[in-house]
Amino acid sequence: MASHSALDVLDGAREEGFRTVAVAKRGREKAYQMFPVVDELVLVDEFSEIIDDHVLEKLVDSVFVPNRSFAVYVGYDKIEKKFKIPVFGNRFLLRWEERVGEASYYRLLDAAGIRRPRTYRLEKVDGPVMVKLPELGRPFERAFFIASDRKNLEKKLGDMVAKGLIDEKSLERVSVEELVLGAHFNANFFHSVVRGRLELHSIDRRIQSNLDGVIRLAAAEQLELNPLIRYIEVGHEPATIRESLLEKVFAIGEKFVEACRRLVPPGVIGPFTLQFLVTPELDLVVYDVAPRIGGGTNVYIGFGGQYSKLYHGRPVTMGRRIAMEIREAVEQNMLSRVTT
Numbered sequence: 468m469a470s471h472s473a474l475d476v477l478d479g480a481r482e483e484g485f486r487t488v489a490v491a492k493r494g495r496e497k498a499y500q501m502f503p504v505v506d507e508l509v510l511v512d513e514f515s516e517i518i519d520d521h522v523l524e525k526l527v528d529s530v531f532v533p534n535r536s537f538a539v540y541v542g543y544d545k546i547e548k549k550f551k552i553p554v555f556g557n558r559f560l561l562r563w564e565e566r567v568g569e570a571s572y573y574r575l576l577d578a579a580g581i582r583r584p585r586t587y588r589l590e591k592v593d594g595p596v597m598v599k600l601p602e603l604g605r606p607f608e609r610a611f612f613i614a615s616d617r618k619n620l621e622k623k624l625g626d627m628v629a630k631g632l633i634d635e636k637s638l639e640r641v642s643v644e645e646l647v648l649g650a651h652f653n654a655n656f657f658h659s660v661v662r663g664r665l666e667l668h669s670i671d672r673r674i675q676s677n678l679d680g681v682i683r684l685a686a687a688e689q690l691e692l693n694p695l696i697r698y699i700e701v702g703h704e705p706a707t708i709r710e711s712l713l714e715k716v717f718a719i720g721e722k723f724v725e726a727c728r729r730l731v732p733p734g735v736i737g738p739f740t741l742q743f744l745v746t747p748e749l750d751l752v753v754y755d756v757a758p759r760i761g762g763g764t765n766v767y768i769g770f771g772g773q774y775s776k777l778y779h780g781r782p783v784t785m786g787r788r789i790a791m792e793i794r795e796a797v798e799q800n801m802l803s804r805v806t807t
Contacts, residue, residue, distance in 0.1 A: 468514060469499045470536035472760045472786075475768055477504040479786025483794050488529060490517050514540035518549045526552045530793055530806060533561060533759050553806040555793060556736040560758040563731060566599065566642040572756035579726035581719050582752050584644035592617040595646035597754075598624075600637045610637070611698035613646060630695070647752045649744030652708055653763050655772065656720045657788050658735045660805050661795045665720055667713070668738070668785055669772030671763035674702035703763035707773060708745075715751050719743065727758070736805050737792060738764070738785055760785060 469491035477487045481504055488507040491499050492514050499505050509525045516522055518541060531552045538546065543562035550558070563570045576583045587596060595615050602610045610633060614620035620643070627633045653673065657666040675698045681689060708716065719741055728734030740761035743753045764772070764785035771782025783791070796805045 468517065468534060468537045468540075469496060469505075469508070470514070471534040471762050472764050473534065474498065474502060474504060475764045475784055475786035476532045476534075476760065476789060477786065478768055479784050479788070480790045482787050483790035485790060485794075488525060490514070490522060490525075515542075515545075517541060518545050523551055529553075530555050530802075532556075532789055533558065535564075535757065535759065535762065538562075538564065538759070553802075555789060555806055556738075556759060557727075557731060557733060558807045560727060560731045560735065563727075564756060564758055567640050572758075575723065575726050575730060575756065576753055578730055579719075579722040581722050582750060584647050584752060584754055587643045587645070589620070589641070589643060590617075592620055592643060596620065597644045597646050598641065599644065600633060600641040603632055603634050603637060612696065626695070644754070647744050647746065647754070649746040649752065651742070651744060652706060653703070653740050653742045653761060654716055654720065655738065655740050655761050655764055655785060657738050657785070657792075658724050659792055660736055661792055661799060661801055665717070665724060666778050666788075667716060667720065667774050668788060669764065669767055669774055670706050670708055671703045671761075671766050672706045673700050673763070674704060675699060676701045700762065703766045705766050705773060712745065712749065712751075715749075719751055719753060723756075733804075733807070736807075737789055760789070 469489040473489055477489060480487050486506045487504065488509065489499055489505045490509045490511060493510050493512055496508065496510060499508055507525065509522060511517065511522060514536065529552055532555045538561045546558055546561060563572055563575055565571050566573060573583065573586065595613065598612050598614060598620060600610050610627065612623055614623055651672055653671050654667060655669045655671065657668050659666060677694065677697045681694055681696055723741060724735050735758065738760040740757035741753050742755035743751045745751060767784050771784050775788065776782045792805060796802045
């Protein structure tokens with residue numbers, strides 16, 4: 468799907484000798500026309516048309532690489548039951564990216580024994596919290612805000628309702644987490660079925676609007692303006708983590724892979740991202756999970772993930788690493804083990 472991390476995937480596929488096809492929404496196709504990485508561009512009025520027969524016919528003999536846009540615009544039920552193309556990775560794991568319901572990444576993290584922020588019911592909030600819920604009109608975008616206590620939480624929710632950012636339906640899917648202060652990192656892993664190993668491909672950090680603009684203001688200006696802070700992801704930047712913490716980074720990756728194998732067989736296949744905080748005590752607290760390719764991998768187009776060279780003798784992008792796995796699976800008659 469021509470969105471999110473598609474440029475990384477398309478470029479990597481071409482580097483490994485595959486032909487590429489992408490499904491783009493009209494009005495959002497320019498990047499995929501301007502960059503010469505797509506052999507066939509299929510235009511649709513809505514991304515949800517990707518499950519229609521006239522689009523599926525264009526994808527015959529393809530292996531489809533899912534991203535976040537695929538999940539939010541098509542929906543988990545249709546992906547699992549109506550998308551008749553082999554998906555690289557575990558299509559049944561995609562729905563576990565949510566925070567509510569039986570299939571949630573909270574459950575995966577708890578099963579893995581990985582520390583995460585504690586969660587609260589609204590009426591039980593007794594201290595500083597991070598609140599996460601779908602935005603009105605953009606359910607694929609999560610609204611975030613920080614509240615100092617329950618009273619402050621209720622006031623901010625009321626202000627957001629008044630400004631049309633959320634509604635009662637949004638409140639049905641609210642998630643209230645303990646506020647953990649620490650340094651933010653996104654660890655992009657690759658679980659290789661063909662090679663039988665877990666790889667740490669790269670680490671990045673999010674750039675968010677308007678948070679990024681607010682933190683560039685002097686404290687006096689922040690107090691004077693008192694802006695409503697938004698946490699809308701608009702980009703990523705590369706980062707590295709001190710080597711003494713890599714032991715813990717690998718540990719959470721291994722625990723996550725094992726928990727997914729038990730709860731959502733066949734488990735993790737290929738890329739996934741764990742977003743975590745490093746506290747002053749050097750604990751790792753995972754606050755979000757992406758059970759597919761992360762948007763931050765586009766940072767590394769052209770020069771590859773900063774840790775990837777340690778495995779392959781040369782830097783590779785996540786898109787190319789996916790294509791390498793598919794090519795090796797074909798060569799070893801293992802394609803059915805890396806697709807669902």
